Amino acid sequence: MSTFAIEQTLNGLQLGLMLFLLAAGLTLVFGIMDLINLAHGSLYMFGGFLTVVFMRLTGNFAIALPLGIVAAGLLGALLEMTLLRRLYGRSHLSQVLATFGLILVSNDAIRFFFGPGAVMLDMPAALSQPLALTDHFSYSSYRLVVIAVGILTAILLSLLINRTRFGMWIRAGASDRETAQAMGVNIRLVFTLVFALGAMLCALAGGLLGPIFSVQMGMGESIIILAFVVVVIGGMGSIKGAFFGAIAIGFLDTLGRSLLPSVIRTHFPDLSADTMAPAIAAMLTYALMIAVLIWRPQGLFKTA
Amino acid sequence: MTEKTAHAMPQAAVLPPVVPGPTGMLSRLQWTAALLALAAAIAFPIAASTLDQAFYIGFATRIMIYVIVVTSLNLLVGYAGLVSFGHAAYFGVGAYAVGAASLLAAGTLPAWVSSAWVAWPFAMVASALLALAVGALALRTRQVYFIMITLAFGQMVYYLFIGMKSFGSDNGMSLASRSSMGLGLDLASDTTFYYVVLALTAATLLLLTMVVRSRFGVVMQGISENESRMSAIGVPVYRYKLACFVIAGAFAGLAGALLANQNAYVSPRVLDWTQSGILLMMLIVGGVGYRCGGVYGAVLLLVLEEVISSHTEYWQFFVGVGLIAVVLLGNNGIASLLDKLVSLLRRRKAPVAANHKAIAEGATS
Numbered sequence: 001m002s003t004f005a006i007e008q009t010l011n012g013l014q015l016g017l018m019l020f021l022l023a024a025g026l027t028l029v030f031g032i033m034d035l036i037n038l039a040h041g042s043l044y045m046f047g048g049f050l051t052v053v054f055m056r057l058t059g060n061f062a063i064a065l066p067l068g069i070v071a072a073g074l075l076g077a078l079l080e081m082t083l084l085r086r087l088y089g090r091s092h093l094s095q096v097l098a099t100f101g102l103i104l105v106s107n108d109a110i111r112f113f114f115g116p117g118a119v120m121l122d123m124p125a126a127l128s129q130p131l132a133l134t135d136h137f138s139y140s141s142y143r144l145v146v147i148a149v150g151i152l153t154a155i156l157l158s159l160l161i162n163r164t165r166f167g168m169w170i171r172a173g174a175s176d177r178e179t180a181q182a183m184g185v186n187i188r189l190v191f192t193l194v195f196a197l198g199a200m201l202c203a204l205a206g207g208l209l210g211p212i213f214s215v216q217m218g219m220g221e222s223i224i225i226l227a228f229v230v231v232v233i234g235g236m237g238s239i240k241g242a243f244f245g246a247i248a249i250g251f252l253d254t255l256g257r258s259l260l261p262s263v264i265r266t267h268f269p270d271l272s273a274d275t276m277a278p279a280i281a282a283m284l285t286y287a288l289m290i291a292v293l294i295w296r297p298q299g300l301f302k303t304a
Numbered sequence: 305m306t307e308k309t310a311h312a313m314p315q316a317a318v319l320p321p322v323v324p325g326p327t328g329m330l331s332r333l334q335w336t337a338a339l340l341a342l343a344a345a346i347a348f349p350i351a352a353s354t355l356d357q358a359f360y361i362g363f364a365t366r367i368m369i370y371v372i373v374v375t376s377l378n379l380l381v382g383y384a385g386l387v388s389f390g391h392a393a394y395f396g397v398g399a400y401a402v403g404a405a406s407l408l409a410a411g412t413l414p415a416w417v418s419s420a421w422v423a424w425p426f427a428m429v430a431s432a433l434l435a436l437a438v439g440a441l442a443l444r445t446r447q448v449y450f451i452m453i454t455l456a457f458g459q460m461v462y463y464l465f466i467g468m469k470s471f472g473s474d475n476g477m478s479l480a481s482r483s484s485m486g487l488g489l490d491l492a493s494d495t496t497f498y499y500v501v502l503a504l505t506a507a508t509l510l511l512l513t514m515v516v517r518s519r520f521g522v523v524m525q526g527i528s529e530n531e532s533r534m535s536a537i538g539v540p541v542y543r544y545k546l547a548c549f550v551i552a553g554a555f556a557g558l559a560g561a562l563l564a565n566q567n568a569y570v571s572p573r574v575l576d577w578t579q580s581g582i583l584l585m586m587l588i589v590g591g592v593g594y595r596c597g598g599v600y601g602a603v604l605l606l607v608l609e610e611v612i613s614s615h616t617e618y619w620q621f622f623v624g625v626g627l628i629a630v631v632l633l634g635n636n637g638i639a640s641l642l643d644k645l646v647s648l649l650r651r652r653k654a655p656v657a658a659n660h661k662a663i664a665e666g667a668t669s
Contacts (some may be wrong), residue, residue, distance in 0.1 A: 036448065038581070086632055092448050093387045097588050098631040100581040104624030112618060225459060225577055232452050275474075279467020286460040293445050293453045 003137035008258050009251075014143055016250020017150025021205040022223065023230035023242040024157060025198020031237015032173045033088050033191055038099040039079075040202065040227065041220020042106035047072040047203025048215030049110060052119055061124040065207045069200045076199025080192050088191075103221070110217045121210030146208050153204065154243055161239055170194060174237045226253075229289045235299020244301055249285055256281025333646065345502050349495045361494045362566065367606045368505040369562045374586045375512055375598030376555035381584070382593030383516055384548045385528025389451045390438070390458025391583050394431040394553040396575035398560020400465060401427035403477045403570040407470070410480065420483040420491065420500075420565075427561035428554045434461070435553025439546045455577060462575040476571040483565055491565065501562055508555055513595055515551065524548055585627055591639025600638040 026040045051061075051068035058064050083102070087095050123142050131141040161167040169190045172180035181187045206215065213219075230249050234241025260277035292300060345364075352360045373395050380386045402423050409418035416422060442453045471477050482491040491497045515521050527534045527541050535541045564570045573579065582605075590601020605623065612619035630637065 036451070083628065083632075090631075092451055093381070093584070093588070093592075094631045096387075096389065096451065096581070097585060098628050100578075100585060101624040101627030101631070103578075103581075104620040104627070108618045108621035108624070112621075221578060225455065228452065229456070232449075232456075236448075275469045276467040279463045282463040283460045283467075286456045286463070289456040290441065290453055290460075293449050293456070294441055297445060297449045 003134070004258075006133070006137060007139065008254055010139055010143065010147065011258075012251035012254035013247070014147050014150070014250070015254055016247035017147060017154065018205045018209060019223075019227060019230050019250055020154060020243050020246035021150065021201045022227040023234070023246050024239055025195075025201045026224075026227050027231045027234065027237055027239065027242045028170065028174070028194050029198055030231060032170065032177070032194055033084075035084065035087055036092055036095045036099065037084065038096060038224065039102035039106065040198065041224030042103050043072060043076055043199045043202040043220075044206040044223065045106065045110060045215070045217070045220040046075060047199070047206030048121070048210045048219065049114060049119070049206075050075075050203060051207035051210055052114075052121055052215060055121060061122070061211075065204070068207050069203045072203030072206075073196040073200040076202075077192050077196040079199075080195035084195065085188075085191070107217050114217070116217055118214040118216040120214045121207075123211040142211060146212075149204070149208060153201070157201075157239065158243075166190075166193065226285065229285055232289050233292050233299060234301050238299060238301050241299050241301030245299075249288075252285055252288070253281050256284055342506060346499075349498050353495070358494065361498050363606075363610065365494070365498045365501050365566055366563075367603055368501045369559050369566060370583075370586065370602035370606060371505055371599050372508045372562070373556045373559035373598075374583055374590065374602045375509060376552040376559070377583050377587050378590075378592065378594075378598045379512055379515065379548060379555075380552045381587060382597060383521060383528065384524050384545060386443075386545065386549065387451050387584075388454045388549075388552075389577070389580050389584070390454035390456075390461075391552075391556055392575050392577065392579035393438070393458040393461040394435055394556035395560040395563070395579070395583070396465070396570075396572070397434050397461065398427040398431045398557030399564035399570045399574055400471060400477075400560075401430040401557065402483065402561045402564040403471060403479060406479050406483075407477075415484075418483055420485040423483050424558065424561045428557045431557025431560065432550050432554035435550045435556075436546070439549035439553075443542060443545050443549065455580070458575070458577055458580055462572065462577070465572050465575055471570075472572075474572060476569060476573075479564060479568045479570070482568060497565065501566075504558065504562065508558070509595075509599070512551075512555065516595070520544070520547070585623075587637075589627065589630055589637050591637030594637070594639030594643070597637060597639045600642075604638060 022040065022044060025043075026037065029035050029037050029040070047068055050071045051064050054064035054067040054071075055061060058067070079102075083098070087098055127142040127145055129141060130138040131144060132138040159167075161170060169180065169185045172183070172185055173187060173190055173194075177187065206219075226249065230242055230245040232245075233248065234243070234245030257278050260280055261274070264277055264280075345368075348364055349361050352358055352364075373391070376394075377388065377391045380388050380391070402418075405423035405426055406418040409415050438454070438457045442450060442457065445453050465471055466473055482497065485491050485500070489496050489500065491500065516525075523534065523539055524544055527539065527544055531541055560574070563574065586601035586605050587597055588601070589604060590599065591597035594600075608623060608626075609619055612622055
């Protein structure tokens with residue numbers, strides 16, 4: 001493999017894994033509670049900013065990130081118990097609007113405390129140097145750690161869902177809520193815990209990406225729609241689907257951005273490659289979502 | 305299709321208001337209110353310039369533009385039961401169509417291409433065609449999948465325009481001037497433009513009310529209440545929904561064309577998915593499925609934005625809290641409150657209030 005291919009593969013993998021962290025919570029919340037939560041992106045933003053807060057307090061990223069995740073989990077549980085619980089069983093229009101209202105509230109809350117500008121998270125010093133993978137190719141060691149953490153989280157999550165009692169409750173709730181409840185599953189508790197879990201995964205993504213993209217008010221809005229694409233492609237409620245969907249979108253987007261400019265330059269010299277290539281890459285992901293919704297609305301990875 | 309959905313979801317989001325008998329389009333009270341509102345709107349620029357507050361003429365124009373687009377969305381959500389989460393696409397394409405017309409007129413084509421008589425209908429046709437293409441595919445899906453697919457189409461349109469350098473990409477495009485209109489009307493004057501927008505807003509409200517009251521509209525409401533029954537009695541459900549989608553798209557395009565003229569600028573922000581959310585928000589605050597729901601919602605939210613943002617920059621916080629409250633309280637917006645008030649005043653509350661209670665529950669439960 002050429003260095004270009006390795007680099008793009010790693011970039012695609014990283015984007016895909018981060019999307020997975022967002023989509024996993026989103027798909028569980030949708031699959032089990034039947035809730036469209038637009039404000040899931042706000043939890044990602046809160047996760048990033050909570051990590052910033054703990055970073056300022058402790059000065060150590062390795063401590064700040066877990067603290068940020070725990071705090072975001074508590075915040076998620078609190079949100080579920082106070083507000084989102086009241087939206088289960090309501091029309092999807094009501095859910096869309098209430099969680100849209102939550103986005104507006106969250107953004108202004110962040111603006112109040114941190115201002116409208118981007119806040120940079122410092123990269124841990126130990127990981128700030130690129131790592132030489134081959135003689136001619138080096139890659140950001142921080143991004144490699146992000147990839148490793150993403151893979152590790154995916155494995156842990158799959159063990160949690162498939163091998164533990166809590167995971168069994170989640171699967172039972174996702175496939176048949178009423179029966180699970182009748183069999184003695186405390187579904188209210190499961191809902192709260194699932195929501196907290198989703199918030200923690202969001203915070204992990206927000207905190208990890210902070211040193212790469214910085215954290216900013218409104219950072220959830222663009223990525224949450226991409227997470228919805230993943231959820232739809234994978235099948236609402238399917239963790240496995242979210243994983244493969246996220247990796248697919250990660251690669252589609254990365255490859256589109258890296259390969260399309262040269263294609264456009266050679267074949268369509270009239271078009272502006274710099275602006276058109278990322279746009280086409282983005283449009284391709286939404287075209288994929290539309291195709292799935294028309295031909296296989298239950299998603300590509302869900303048997304139902 | 306609907307029955308197959310796995311979860312026990314409540315029926316389509318919104319029930320339309322009960323048609324109050326076959327007597328004409330509007331009751332006498334409604335005619336009085338509409339004419340009073342029109343008279344106030346006609347007098348507004350005179351009052352504003354007398355009080356040296358000409359700034360508010362442009363603000364009121366913006367409100368009316370949003371009245372048009374939210375009312376077109378109401379046709380979809382309120383009367384056809386189609387929760388479109390991509391309505392900003394038609395709004396934005398209308399705006400870009402005016403931008404494209406002015407580009408063409410500045411280039412090789414004659415100047416009349418950018419006149420209001422050509423550019424504005426062009427905007428409506430462009431948005432209607434987009435709605436036709438999107439609707440043809442999106443209407444094959446139901447419920448949450450419909451919300452998602454309209455969202456996806458909206459995003460595609462957004463990225464399409466972001467990618468087009470001739471339309472300014474991220475920066476949007478500035479128009480050299482407002483469209484020309486002839487007839488001695490100079491749209492560069494804010495007051496003249498205000499009256500043109502007022503005329504178009506009134507025409508839109510009247511036309512869409514006629515659509516809702518027509519045989520087409522009644523069938524449409526029947527479809528949103530019980531699609532399989534309408535299908536069983538031989539109504540071509542898909543075609544009806546598609547026609548509704550195209551009409552709503554066309555009027556959103558008109559509003560977009562007016563917005564581009566109002567600002568002399570087209571921003572890709574108008575295509576952002578949050579814009580679709582804002583339009584839905586205005587609709588639900590105003591009253592889904594009420595004839596004037598779009599009017600109340602656009603007026604209230606834009607006025608609130610103006611008032612709150614003059615005191616604090618955190619106006620979205622208050623709007624968000626209000627929106628959550630509206631949804632949680634199970635209220636169907638201002639229109640339902642006004643209806644209740646009117647029926648209380650008339651001491652005829654029993655039938656009307658009961659009907660509208662059912663609607664409010666249908667909309668939010």
